[in-house]
Amino acid sequence: MDPRLLDVIIGLSGFLVLIVMLALLPMVMMAGIAYLAAILIFILFLSGAGYLVNEKII
Numbered sequence: 001m002d003p004r005l006l007d008v009i010i011g012l013s014g015f016l017v018l019i020v021m022l023a024l025l026p027m028v029m030m031a032g033i034a035y036l037a038a039i040l041i042f043i044l045f046l047s048g049a050g051y052l053v054n055e056k057i058i
Helices: 003-028 031-057
Strands: none
Touching: 003 031
16 A cells, blocks of 8 residues: 555544544543543554554565
8 A cells, every 4th residue: 555645544543533532531531631641542543553554664
């Protein structure tokens, strides 16, 4: 698969993960901690996806 297309797909799915976490986590946790957790999950998602893509390309 084209690496640029894969990056776009990962970016969009990461954005969707962030939106879902921002909507759902405050229902379960305190608001401040939930927003920090959503951002942390987003960063971990993008880092993990980038690592996996980098391994497949090389």
